[in-house]
Amino acid sequence: MAERDSKGTFSDRRLPVAQKYVIPISRSRMVWGGLALAGVLLLLVAVDAFVGDGDVISAGPVSRAHAALEERGSCDSCHVALASASSEKCQDCHGFVADGRSAFGHASHVLYQSSDLQRVTDHENDAALECTACHTEHQGRDANITEVADARCGNCHFGGFDEHPQFAFARLHQAKERPGLAFPHVKHVRKLVEKNDLAQIETACLYCHQSDETGAGFVDIDFEMHCSSKGCHAQGKEKTPFLPTFAAGRPGVLTPEMIARSGRPGTSWAKLEDPTAYPWEDGQIRKLAQLHPDPWVMENLRHLARQRRSGPVLADLLLSSPGDAHNARALYAEAIETLSGWIDELRSSPDKQVQKDLEWASSMLESLERQLENPFELASAEAFEALDDVELDPATEEALDEIEAGLTKWCSECHGVANGAIVRPQADQEMLVRANFDHRAHALQQGCLDCHSSGYNAGVCEQDPSAEFDWRTPFCLYVSPMDTSDPANPKLVHPERHDLEVADDFTGPEWVNLPGVESCRSCHSSKEAGDSCTTCHEYHPHKDRGAHLSRFLGEGDES
Amino acid sequence: MSAAVGMSGRRRERPGARLWRNLFSVALVILLATGLANLLLSEMVPGNIWGIAYGTAAATLMIGAAFFGVRRRMMHSALRLGLGGSRQWLYFHLYGGLLFLLLMFMHTGFRLPEGVLGWWMWLLAVWTGLTGLLGLALQQWIPKALGSGLGLEVHYDRIPELVAELRDRAEELSEGGHDPVRQLHARKVAPELAAPRRSWRYFIDPTGSIHSRLREFDYLRSLLGGEEARDVEALEGIYRAKLEMDAHYTLQWALRSWLYLHVPISLVLVAIVAVHIGTVLYY
Numbered sequence: 014m015a016e017r018d019s020k021g022t023f024s025d026r027r028l029p030v031a032q033k034y035v036i037p038i039s040r041s042r043m044v045w046g047g048l049a050l051a052g053v054l055l056l057l058v059a060v061d062a063f064v065g066d067g068d069v070i071s072a073g074p075v076s077r078a079h080a081a082l083e084e085r086g087s088c089d090s091c092h093v094a095l096a097s098a099s100s101e102k103c104q105d106c107h108g109f110v111a112d113g114r115s116a117f118g119h120a121s122h123v124l125y126q127s128s129d130l131q132r133v134t135d136h137e138n139d140a141a142l143e144c145t146a147c148h149t150e151h152q153g154r155d156a157n158i159t160e161v162a163d164a165r166c167g168n169c170h171f172g173g174f175d176e177h178p179q180f181a182f183a184r185l186h187q188a189k190e191r192p193g194l195a196f197p198h199v200k201h202v203r204k205l206v207e208k209n210d211l212a213q214i215e216t217a218c219l220y221c222h223q224s225d226e227t228g229a230g231f232v233d234i235d236f237e238m239h240c241s242s243k244g245c246h247a248q249g250k251e252k253t254p255f256l257p258t259f260a261a262g263r264p265g266v267l268t269p270e271m272i273a274r275s276g277r278p279g280t281s282w283a284k285l286e287d288p289t290a291y292p293w294e295d296g297q298i299r300k301l302a303q304l305h306p307d308p309w310v311m312e313n314l315r316h317l318a319r320q321r322r323s324g325p326v327l328a329d330l331l332l333s334s335p336g337d338a339h340n341a342r343a344l345y346a347e348a349i350e351t352l353s354g355w356i357d358e359l360r361s362s363p364d365k366q367v368q369k370d371l372e373w374a375s376s377m378l379e380s381l382e383r384q385l386e387n388p389f390e391l392a393s394a395e396a397f398e399a400l401d402d403v404e405l406d407p408a409t410e411e412a413l414d415e416i417e418a419g420l421t422k423w424c425s426e427c428h429g430v431a432n433g434a435i436v437r438p439q440a441d442q443e444m445l446v447r448a449n450f451d452h453r454a455h456a457l458q459q460g461c462l463d464c465h466s467s468g469y470n471a472g473v474c475e476q477d478p479s480a481e482f483d484w485r486t487p488f489c490l491y492v493s494p495m496d497t498s499d500p501a502n503p504k505l506v507h508p509e510r511h512d513l514e515v516a517d518d519f520t521g522p523e524w525v526n527l528p529g530v531e532s533c534r535s536c537h538s539s540k541e542a543g544d545s546c547t548t549c550h551e552y553h554p555h556k557d558r559g560a561h562l563s564r565f566l567g568e569g570d571e572s
Numbered sequence: 573m574s575a576a577v578g579m580s581g582r583r584r585e586r587p588g589a590r591l592w593r594n595l596f597s598v599a600l601v602i603l604l605a606t607g608l609a610n611l612l613l614s615e616m617v618p619g620n621i622w623g624i625a626y627g628t629a630a631a632t633l634m635i636g637a638a639f640f641g642v643r644r645r646m647m648h649s650a651l652r653l654g655l656g657g658s659r660q661w662l663y664f665h666l667y668g669g670l671l672f673l674l675l676m677f678m679h680t681g682f683r684l685p686e687g688v689l690g691w692w693m694w695l696l697a698v699w700t701g702l703t704g705l706l707g708l709a710l711q712q713w714i715p716k717a718l719g720s721g722l723g724l725e726v727h728y729d730r731i732p733e734l735v736a737e738l739r740d741r742a743e744e745l746s747e748g749g750h751d752p753v754r755q756l757h758a759r760k761v762a763p764e765l766a767a768p769r770r771s772w773r774y775f776i777d778p779t780g781s782i783h784s785r786l787r788e789f790d791y792l793r794s795l796l797g798g799e800e801a802r803d804v805e806a807l808e809g810i811y812r813a814k815l816e817m818d819a820h821y822t823l824q825w826a827l828r829s830w831l832y833l834h835v836p837i838s839l840v841l842v843a844i845v846a847v848h849i850g851t852v853l854y855y
Contacts, residue, residue, distance in 0.1 A: 024724050026813045028734055035729050040831065044641075047836030051843035058689070058847050070851045073686020092855045149619060153686050164615040172613070 072151035076158050079150065091150070103144045117144070122552050147552065166546040174537060174544035182444045183529045194438045195427050204245075215461045222442070222461075228453030233440040236305050240427075248305040251423040255297035256416050264320065264412040266313045266420065268298055278355035282308045303423055306332060306435075310420050317413050317420075318433040321401040328399035328434070335397035336437035342392045345385050349378055399432065444527055448549040464528045592663035599671055607678055616681035623679055630675035631845055633668045638842055640665035641835065666708060673701040693848055696841040703834040710830055714823045721779030724816040728824040731768045731817050738817075739765040742810045745803060752796060753803040760788065761811050770822040778823065782815045 021030045061069040067088050075083045082090040091098045107117060119142045147165050148158045163173055171177065178184065205217035221239045222231045232238075240246040259265035267275070269291060273283035286309070290301050300309050315329055328335060330348035356371055356378070385392070405413070413433075421430045429436030455464070536542045610622045617623050643650050643661045650656070676697050685694045718725070726734060742765055746757035773781040789808035793801050 024813070026724070026738070026809060028724075028726075028737060028813070031727070031730060035727050037729060040828075043832050043835050044839070047839030050836055051840045054692075054840055055843055055847065069688045070847065071687045072690060072851075088855060095854060097855065145619075149617065151686055162615050164613075168614065 074154050075150045076152070076156050077154050078158075080154065097143070098145050098150065100144045107144075117553050161547060161552070163546045166550075166552075170546075174534065174546075177530050179530050180445065180527075181447070182527065195425070195429065218461045218465075224452065227451075228456075229449070229451040231442050231452070234438070234442060235440070241305070246305075246427070249302040251303045252301045253299045253303065253310070253422060254419045255294050255299045256419045257297050257412075259316070264317075264409055264416060266298065266416060267316050269309060272309075272312055278358065279351065280312060281358045283312075310424065313420055314417065314433055314435075317417055318399060320413060321403055321405065321433065322399065323402050326399050327397045331397065331437075332435070333428075333437040334399075334431060334434035335394050341394040341397075342385055344394055344397050345381070345392060348397075349381055349385070352378055399434070401432065445549075449551065450549065464532050586659060588660055588663060592660075592667055596667040596670070599667075600674070603671065603674060603678070610678075616678065618679055618681065623681070626675045626679040630672050630679055631849060633672040633675065634842065634845060637665045637668040637672060638838065666704075669701065669704050673697065689844065689848060689851070693841070693844045696837055696844060700834060700838045700841050703830060703837070707830040707834055710827055714827045717778050718820060718823055722782075722816045722819055724813060724820070726817055726820050728820065728828065731821050735765060735768050735814060735817055738810050738814050742807060745806055745810070749803045750800050752792065752800055753807065756789075756792060756804065756807060761807055764811065765814055768821040769818050770825060771818060772822075774819040774822040775826070778819045782812060782819065785815060786812060 020032055022028055023030055058069055061067060071083075071088075074080075079091075091102050093099045093102065103117075147161045150156075150158060152158065167173065201221070202214060202217045205211060205220055206214060209217075211217055220243070221234065223239075224230075225232050234240075236246070236248075241248055257263065257265040259267050259271065269283045269286040269288070272280050273286075291298050291309075292301065300307065303310065311332065318329075327344075327348055330351040331344060332347065332351075335344055352374070356374055359367055359371055362368065362371075417430070417433055418425075421428075421435070424430060424435060428438065534544075537544045537548065542548075606622075607616070610616050614620060614622055618627060640661045643655060643658065647658070650658075655661075676694075680690075680694065685691050739762075742757055742761050746754050746762075749757075771781075786808060789804055789811065793804045793808070796804060
């Protein structure tokens with residue numbers, strides 16, 4: 014004790030201070046232990062990676078669809094060393110994707126359902142998206158890798174449904190649609206309700222809007238099926254007025270005999286015409302029992318058009334004007350169909366040279382058809398533009414206009430007629446070109462008029478008749494009263510203001526009753542019916558056509 | 573870690589503490605704003621540019637924080653090379669470690685991982701973060717607890733030696749004392765002095781638990797008189813010193829041992845992150 018105390022004491026217990034410097038117990042073993050643990054772990058990982066099945070280094074189980082690849086134990090099934098899971102590997106099973114121009118490629122997405130090559134070329138320099146940019150694997154067996162978050166679309170597009178721009182048909186056509194038909198919804202609906210004593214207005218919709226096989230959309234509007242089958246617009250009852258016949262230096266219509274004599278392609282019908290269907294009076298001719306379309310009327314419209322221009326144009330191959338056709342391919346397809354019909358007419362010709370020429374023409378048409386199928390082939394509607402480039406004296410011009418009006422007197426009850434041609438109607442009823450809308454899914458919960466009406470049109474019907482309105486037919490007008498004080502001229506009047514005739518404003522063809530994006534938003538939100546991009550849009554619009562598209566890969570690269 | 577108390581009685585901050593706290597606050601705000609922008613503009617997933625940026629930043633911070641341990645083991649070289657003071661490295665270790673944890677969560681999109689390696693990495697990162705926070709809490713609390721309530725300050729490594737010293741003194745006192753003193757020694761003091769002991773009660777109340785155990789000495793002393801009372805008082809002093817040493821033995825042990833929870837696992841974490849980076853780059 015004495016020796017220890019010599020260094021001194023501390024505390025009130027007088028405990029001895031340390032005789033020498035106290036070296037703390039080393040904690041190196043803690044570090045070495047950690048390093049040993051890390052070493053063991055690295056060894057485990059190395060064994061798993063090089064000898065085992067790679068379960069440890071895997072970022073997680075792959076989805077069920079790819080589970081077989083995982084069970085093979087080969088990361089190389091999808092991954093490329095020092096790169097990533099590459100689209101080239103995906104194409105081993107999923108068809109051509111690597112060049113970005115096939116069914117699953119970025120170009121197909123850009124091309125989308127618009128068939129607009131310009132949209133592809135505009136994005137030509139975009140970095141091709143790898144499959145993994147959207148489809149993330151290793152999220153577990155139950156992960157659905159085809160469900161792509163909106164944010165991934167937002168990398169190129171707008172951020173979400175809240176920011177979704179107005180639909181193109183509404184945005185581009187501004188306030189009014191132009192279906193090419195003088196088609197007043199209100200008039201038709203009221204007529205159908207009255208004629209068939211319909212209790213539900215929506216039943217009237219189904220007379221024309223008939224579901225296609227899937228129920229998602231509607232079959233194309235067809236004159237026979239939709240317009241004449243119920244006897245509303247029966248063909249064979251209408252006749253043209255008497256019209257002057259054509260002679261050198263005098264504008265007029267061609268008689269069936271003249272047409273037959275001309276031998277022009279597509280005029281074989283003229284040889285079979287009944288002369289009694291074309292009565293004469295004072296050197297003028299008329300057509301009784303007009304058909305839809307009537308070949309005599311259509312041929313004479315082309316005849317009149319030829320007098321206004323210096324040479325033939327592609328528009329001559331069309332039944333109606335190219336209009337503002339959103340799909341130029343449809344115009345080419347119609348032109349090819351017309352040419353095929355002409356060829357078929359000549360098949361019975363005994364002239365060997367004709368047969369030889371027909372063979373050549375047929376092969377040309379087949380080639381054109383193949384070309385038309387190629388989505389990367391440029392298709393423009395400009396070639397169908399019919400320019401009136403012949404200077405006519407005013408008297409001739411006026412005479413041509415009069416004949417044209419006479420020829421299309423019955424046509425123009427429903428069709429627009431412009432520049433000597435029937436305005437092309439939009440028969441397919443497809444308004445959404447880049448999105449899918451499933452009517453069947455909606456019809457289970459909503460009536461037609463829940464979407465195709467009202468909105469802020471309510472202001473038109475219920476409040477201020479002069480309020481600003483959109484392009485949709487106000488629902489209230491279907492049931493608004495008719496002023497029959499003048500039985501010869503009944504008028505549709507405003508439901509509140511009977512002194513106000515609304516027919517001029519709302520019963521024209523432009524009122525097609527389509528809802529805008531705001532109507533969709535009333536149900537589609539993150540908390541209700543869902544508002545993800547994939548609800549309506551597909552990245553791979555034609556994934557079922559992979560083999561078809563792959564035929565054009567080489568051609569696409571050259572274009 | 574305990575804050576120094578100045579002449580005015582106000583807490584005086586360590587040099588650089590405010591700067592590091594401000595830097596951390598700014599970094600935290602930037603990270604949260606970035607995360608918010610990420611959620612608005614894109615997805616919070618590991619694979620996109622946002623996720624890769626979070627992962628890269630997290631790995632960089634983790635490596636930086638890990639260098640604190642290296643810095644502690646190369647005091648002389650660090651001074652020679654001008655690597656900065658140990659305290660600055662500690663602050664970087666603390667705040668960088670917290671930011672690492674946040675960045676790791678942002679990297680994973682605040683979702684649980686899927687793969688084995690991912691789970692290991694996630695659990696070890698959380699473990700390292702939590703044990704680091706535990707260590708920080710212990711370093712904040714234990715020195716204050718030991719310094720404020722106990723009358724004895726003692727080096728942890730000397731406790732066994734000093735307990736033996738107390739045991740010798742108690743035996744000496746007992747041998748020369750009367751029966752009550754011998755009985756008290758044999759029954760209560762000698763078993764306690766057998767060896768240093770740790771007890772959870774010191775974590776709850778270091779001083780209160782000692783006072784409650786000394787009441788018997790007060791009672792006995794009031795019954796005895798003269799020399800016997802003085803011997804009891806001497807035994808009480810030895811007994812109190814032993815209990816205070818036990819408090820030190822317990823709390824200083826905790827102060828040292830949490831590192832065993834933190835350091836080895838953090839080394840494993842560094843290794844796993846290295847493997848993760850390797851696999852990401854390779855695949």
